[in-house]
Amino acid sequence: MTKAPFRVLVTGAAGQIGYSIVLQIAKGDVFGPDQPVVLVMLDIPPMAAVLEGVQMELIDCALPTLAGVEGVTNEEQAFKDIDFAFLVGAMPRREGMERKDLLAANVKIFKSQGRSLANFAKPTVKVLVVGNPANTNALVCAKYAAGKVPLRNFSAMTRLDHNRATAQIALHANVPVANVKNVIIWGNHSSTQFPDARHAKVVKGTIPLWPPTWF
Numbered sequence: 001m002t003k004a005p006f007r008v009l010v011t012g013a014a015g016q017i018g019y020s021i022v023l024q025i026a027k028g029d030v031f032g033p034d035q036p037v038v039l040v041m042l043d044i045p046p047m048a049a050v051l052e053g054v055q056m057e058l059i060d061c062a063l064p065t066l067a068g069v070e071g072v073t074n075e076e077q078a079f080k081d082i083d084f085a086f087l088v089g090a091m092p093r094r095e096g097m098e099r100k101d102l103l104a105a106n107v108k109i110f111k112s113q114g115r116s117l118a119n120f121a122k123p124t125v126k127v128l129v130v131g132n133p134a135n136t137n138a139l140v141c142a143k144y145a146a147g148k149v150p151l152r153n154f155s156a157m158t159r160l161d162h163n164r165a166t167a168q169i170a171l172h173a174n175v176p177v178a179n180v181k182n183v184i185i186w187g188n189h190s191s192t193q194f195p196d197a198r199h200a201k202v203v204k205g206t207i208p209l210w211p212p213t214w215f
Protein backbone atom coordinates (compact mmCIF):
# COMPACT_ATOMS: atom_id res chain seq x y z
CA MET A 1 0.00 0.00 0.00
CA THR A 2 1.50 3.33 -1.08
CA LYS A 3 -0.76 5.76 0.81
CA ALA A 4 0.42 7.29 4.09
CA PRO A 5 -1.52 5.75 7.00
CA PHE A 6 -4.30 7.67 8.75
CA ARG A 7 -3.96 7.89 12.52
CA VAL A 8 -7.39 6.90 13.83
CA LEU A 9 -8.38 7.16 17.49
CA VAL A 10 -11.16 5.10 19.08
CA THR A 11 -11.92 5.98 22.71
CA GLY A 12 -13.59 3.43 24.99
CA ALA A 13 -12.05 0.71 22.81
CA ALA A 14 -12.34 -1.87 25.60
CA GLY A 15 -16.11 -1.30 25.85
CA GLN A 16 -19.03 -2.81 23.90
CA ILE A 17 -19.20 -0.41 20.97
CA GLY A 18 -15.48 0.35 20.84
CA TYR A 19 -14.66 -3.36 20.65
CA SER A 20 -17.05 -3.89 17.75
CA ILE A 21 -15.91 -0.92 15.66
CA VAL A 22 -12.14 -1.35 15.95
CA LEU A 23 -12.17 -4.42 13.68
CA GLN A 24 -14.26 -2.65 11.04
CA ILE A 25 -11.83 0.29 11.00
CA ALA A 26 -8.79 -1.99 11.05
CA LYS A 27 -9.93 -4.19 8.15
CA GLY A 28 -10.65 -1.37 5.72
CA ASP A 29 -14.46 -1.14 5.92
CA VAL A 30 -14.37 2.52 6.98
CA PHE A 31 -11.47 4.12 5.06
CA GLY A 32 -11.24 1.64 2.16
CA PRO A 33 -9.18 -1.44 1.28
CA ASP A 34 -6.18 0.56 -0.01
CA GLN A 35 -5.93 3.02 2.92
CA PRO A 36 -3.64 1.90 5.74
CA VAL A 37 -4.53 2.99 9.27
CA VAL A 38 -2.67 3.22 12.55
CA LEU A 39 -5.33 2.48 15.12
CA VAL A 40 -4.96 4.22 18.49
CA MET A 41 -7.20 2.85 21.23
CA LEU A 42 -7.82 4.82 24.43
CA ASP A 43 -9.47 3.59 27.60
CA ILE A 44 -9.17 4.37 31.30
CA PRO A 45 -6.25 2.88 33.32
CA PRO A 46 -8.36 0.13 35.03
CA MET A 47 -9.12 -1.21 31.52
CA ALA A 48 -5.46 -1.39 30.44
CA ALA A 49 -5.31 -5.21 30.51
CA VAL A 50 -8.54 -5.53 28.47
CA LEU A 51 -7.18 -2.99 26.00
CA GLU A 52 -4.02 -5.03 25.67
CA GLY A 53 -6.17 -8.08 24.88
CA VAL A 54 -7.98 -6.17 22.11
CA GLN A 55 -4.62 -5.03 20.74
CA MET A 56 -3.32 -8.63 20.67
CA GLU A 57 -6.48 -9.84 18.89
CA LEU A 58 -6.06 -7.19 16.19
CA ILE A 59 -2.38 -8.04 15.72
CA ASP A 60 -3.35 -11.73 15.38
CA CYS A 61 -5.73 -10.85 12.53
CA ALA A 62 -2.70 -9.83 10.37
CA LEU A 63 -4.84 -7.31 8.49
CA PRO A 64 -3.13 -5.75 5.46
CA THR A 65 -4.74 -2.34 6.14
CA LEU A 66 -3.59 -2.23 9.77
CA ALA A 67 -0.23 -0.41 9.75
CA GLY A 68 -0.04 -0.26 13.53
CA VAL A 69 -2.14 -0.62 16.68
CA GLU A 70 -1.57 1.18 19.97
CA GLY A 71 -3.44 0.78 23.26
CA VAL A 72 -3.04 3.80 25.56
CA THR A 73 -4.53 5.16 28.77
CA ASN A 74 -3.56 8.82 28.57
CA GLU A 75 -5.06 11.51 26.39
CA GLU A 76 -1.84 13.18 25.25
CA GLN A 77 -0.59 9.96 23.64
CA ALA A 78 -4.05 9.12 22.34
CA PHE A 79 -4.76 12.43 20.59
CA LYS A 80 -1.21 13.08 19.26
CA ASP A 81 -1.36 13.84 15.50
CA ILE A 82 -4.62 12.01 14.89
CA ASP A 83 -6.52 12.40 11.59
CA PHE A 84 -9.84 10.94 12.81
CA ALA A 85 -11.44 10.44 16.23
CA PHE A 86 -14.33 8.16 17.15
CA LEU A 87 -15.25 9.37 20.64
CA VAL A 88 -17.16 6.42 22.09
CA GLY A 89 -15.74 6.11 25.62
CA ALA A 90 -18.37 7.29 28.11
CA MET A 91 -20.86 5.91 30.59
CA PRO A 92 -23.88 4.16 29.01
CA ARG A 93 -27.49 4.44 30.27
CA ARG A 94 -28.78 2.11 32.93
CA GLU A 95 -32.37 1.08 33.47
CA GLY A 96 -34.75 4.00 33.94
CA MET A 97 -32.24 6.62 32.72
CA GLU A 98 -32.64 9.14 29.91
CA ARG A 99 -29.57 10.00 27.83
CA LYS A 100 -29.54 13.48 29.42
CA ASP A 101 -29.07 11.82 32.84
CA LEU A 102 -25.55 10.93 31.63
CA LEU A 103 -24.55 14.59 31.40
CA ALA A 104 -23.05 14.74 34.89
CA ALA A 105 -20.79 11.75 34.25
CA ASN A 106 -19.94 12.33 30.61
CA VAL A 107 -19.63 16.06 29.93
CA LYS A 108 -16.31 16.26 31.80
CA ILE A 109 -14.89 13.58 29.49
CA PHE A 110 -15.79 15.61 26.40
CA LYS A 111 -14.47 18.87 27.87
CA SER A 112 -11.14 17.22 28.48
CA GLN A 113 -11.08 15.52 25.08
CA GLY A 114 -11.98 18.82 23.37
CA ARG A 115 -8.91 20.36 24.99
CA SER A 116 -6.79 17.38 23.94
CA LEU A 117 -8.01 17.73 20.35
CA ALA A 118 -6.91 21.38 20.41
CA ASN A 119 -3.57 20.63 22.04
CA PHE A 120 -2.43 17.43 20.32
CA ALA A 121 -4.48 16.47 17.23
CA LYS A 122 -3.97 17.63 13.65
CA PRO A 123 -6.11 20.76 13.07
CA THR A 124 -7.73 18.90 10.15
CA VAL A 125 -8.96 16.10 12.45
CA LYS A 126 -12.55 14.87 11.84
CA VAL A 127 -14.46 13.89 14.98
CA LEU A 128 -17.49 11.63 15.42
CA VAL A 129 -19.04 11.76 18.91
CA VAL A 130 -20.92 8.60 19.92
CA GLY A 131 -20.89 8.79 23.75
CA ASN A 132 -24.26 9.99 25.06
CA PRO A 133 -25.87 12.45 25.13
CA ALA A 134 -24.10 12.51 21.76
CA ASN A 135 -25.30 15.88 20.39
CA THR A 136 -24.55 17.75 23.61
CA ASN A 137 -21.17 16.07 24.01
CA ALA A 138 -20.28 16.97 20.40
CA LEU A 139 -21.11 20.62 21.12
CA VAL A 140 -19.08 20.60 24.35
CA CYS A 141 -16.13 18.93 22.65
CA ALA A 142 -16.22 21.38 19.71
CA LYS A 143 -16.37 24.32 22.13
CA TYR A 144 -13.25 23.18 23.97
CA ALA A 145 -11.38 22.50 20.69
CA ALA A 146 -12.43 25.87 19.21
CA GLY A 147 -9.70 28.02 17.71
CA LYS A 148 -7.81 24.92 16.61
CA VAL A 149 -10.36 22.48 15.14
CA PRO A 150 -13.25 24.02 13.16
CA LEU A 151 -16.84 23.34 14.26
CA ARG A 152 -17.67 21.75 10.90
CA ASN A 153 -15.24 18.91 11.66
CA PHE A 154 -17.54 17.58 14.43
CA SER A 155 -20.50 15.23 14.00
CA ALA A 156 -22.73 13.44 16.51
CA MET A 157 -23.85 9.92 15.72
CA THR A 158 -27.61 10.12 15.15
CA ARG A 159 -27.55 7.82 12.12
CA LEU A 160 -28.82 5.06 14.37
CA ASP A 161 -32.17 6.89 14.72
CA HIS A 162 -32.45 7.12 10.94
CA ASN A 163 -31.62 3.43 10.51
CA ARG A 164 -34.14 2.45 13.20
CA ALA A 165 -36.96 4.45 11.58
CA THR A 166 -36.16 3.04 8.14
CA ALA A 167 -36.00 -0.51 9.50
CA GLN A 168 -39.33 -0.13 11.36
CA ILE A 169 -41.09 1.11 8.22
CA ALA A 170 -39.63 -1.82 6.27
CA LEU A 171 -40.84 -4.27 8.95
CA HIS A 172 -44.37 -2.84 9.04
CA ALA A 173 -44.60 -2.73 5.24
CA ASN A 174 -43.04 -6.21 4.98
CA VAL A 175 -40.46 -5.10 2.39
CA PRO A 176 -36.64 -5.29 2.37
CA VAL A 177 -35.07 -2.24 3.97
CA ALA A 178 -33.49 -1.28 0.62
CA ASN A 179 -37.04 -0.57 -0.65
CA VAL A 180 -37.49 2.29 1.85
CA LYS A 181 -36.08 5.71 0.92
CA ASN A 182 -36.23 9.35 2.03
CA VAL A 183 -36.90 8.89 5.74
CA ILE A 184 -35.92 12.02 7.71
CA ILE A 185 -34.91 12.40 11.37
CA TRP A 186 -35.34 15.68 13.23
CA GLY A 187 -34.30 16.68 16.74
CA ASN A 188 -31.77 15.30 19.16
CA HIS A 189 -30.54 11.72 19.72
CA SER A 190 -32.84 11.65 22.75
CA SER A 191 -36.50 11.67 23.69
CA THR A 192 -36.90 14.80 21.50
CA GLN A 193 -36.04 12.90 18.32
CA PHE A 194 -38.73 12.99 15.61
CA PRO A 195 -38.72 10.36 12.86
CA ASP A 196 -40.46 11.94 9.87
CA ALA A 197 -41.93 9.43 7.43
CA ARG A 198 -44.07 11.89 5.44
CA HIS A 199 -41.66 12.00 2.52
CA ALA A 200 -40.72 8.32 2.67
CA LYS A 201 -40.90 6.24 -0.48
CA VAL A 202 -41.69 2.54 -0.09
CA VAL A 203 -41.81 0.11 -2.99
CA LYS A 204 -43.20 -3.45 -2.85
CA GLY A 205 -42.06 -5.27 -5.98
CA THR A 206 -42.66 -2.50 -8.51
CA ILE A 207 -45.67 -1.00 -6.69
CA PRO A 208 -45.26 2.23 -4.70
CA LEU A 209 -46.76 1.60 -1.26
CA TRP A 210 -47.14 4.81 0.71
CA PRO A 211 -48.77 5.76 2.94
CA PRO A 212 -49.83 2.29 4.10
CA THR A 213 -53.10 1.92 6.01
CA TRP A 214 -51.41 1.66 9.42
CA PHE A 215 -49.57 5.00 9.10
Ligand SMILES: NC(=O)C1=CN([C@@H]2O[C@H](COP(=O)(O)OP(=O)(O)OC[C@H]3O[C@@H](n4cnc5c(N)ncnc54)[C@H](O)[C@@H]3O)[C@@H](O)[C@H]2O)C=CC1
Pocket (backbone or CB within 6 Å): 011, 012, 013, 014, 015, 016, 017, 018, 042, 043, 044, 047, 088, 089, 090, 091, 092, 093, 109, 129, 130, 131, 132, 133, 134, 157, 158, 160, 189
Ligand atom coordinates in the same frame (compact mmCIF):
# COMPACT_ATOMS: atom_id res chain seq x y z
N1 LIG B 1 -24.91 7.78 19.57
C1 LIG B 1 -25.41 6.56 19.53
O1 LIG B 1 -26.14 6.17 18.60
C2 LIG B 1 -25.09 5.58 20.63
C3 LIG B 1 -24.37 5.98 21.71
N2 LIG B 1 -24.09 5.12 22.72
C4 LIG B 1 -23.27 5.61 23.82
O2 LIG B 1 -21.92 5.20 23.61
C5 LIG B 1 -21.24 5.14 24.89
C6 LIG B 1 -20.49 3.82 25.04
O3 LIG B 1 -21.41 2.75 25.10
P1 LIG B 1 -20.91 1.25 25.36
O4 LIG B 1 -19.73 0.93 24.50
O5 LIG B 1 -22.11 0.40 25.29
O6 LIG B 1 -20.45 1.38 26.89
P2 LIG B 1 -19.38 0.47 27.68
O7 LIG B 1 -19.56 0.78 29.12
O8 LIG B 1 -19.45 -0.95 27.22
O9 LIG B 1 -17.99 1.05 27.18
C7 LIG B 1 -17.57 2.34 27.49
C8 LIG B 1 -16.05 2.30 27.55
O10 LIG B 1 -15.61 3.64 27.70
C9 LIG B 1 -14.54 3.64 28.63
N3 LIG B 1 -14.35 4.98 29.18
C10 LIG B 1 -14.99 5.60 30.19
N4 LIG B 1 -14.49 6.81 30.41
C11 LIG B 1 -13.51 7.00 29.48
C12 LIG B 1 -12.61 8.06 29.19
N5 LIG B 1 -12.61 9.20 29.90
N6 LIG B 1 -11.74 7.90 28.17
C13 LIG B 1 -11.71 6.76 27.46
N7 LIG B 1 -12.52 5.71 27.69
C14 LIG B 1 -13.42 5.84 28.69
C15 LIG B 1 -14.97 2.59 29.67
O11 LIG B 1 -13.89 2.16 30.47
C16 LIG B 1 -15.51 1.49 28.76
O12 LIG B 1 -14.50 0.60 28.33
C17 LIG B 1 -22.32 5.38 25.95
O13 LIG B 1 -22.30 6.73 26.35
C18 LIG B 1 -23.61 5.06 25.20
O14 LIG B 1 -24.72 5.71 25.76
C19 LIG B 1 -24.51 3.82 22.68
C20 LIG B 1 -25.25 3.37 21.60
C21 LIG B 1 -25.61 4.22 20.51
Ligand SMILES: O=C([O-])CC(=O)C(=O)O
Pocket (backbone or CB within 6 Å): 092, 093, 099, 132, 160
Ligand atom coordinates in the same frame (compact mmCIF):
# COMPACT_ATOMS: atom_id res chain seq x y z
O1 LIG C 1 -30.17 4.00 24.17
C1 LIG C 1 -29.01 4.19 24.55
O2 LIG C 1 -28.68 4.60 25.64
C2 LIG C 1 -27.92 3.96 23.56
C3 LIG C 1 -28.30 4.70 22.36
O3 LIG C 1 -28.04 5.87 22.22
C4 LIG C 1 -29.20 4.04 21.43
O4 LIG C 1 -29.24 2.79 21.38
O5 LIG C 1 -29.88 4.77 20.71
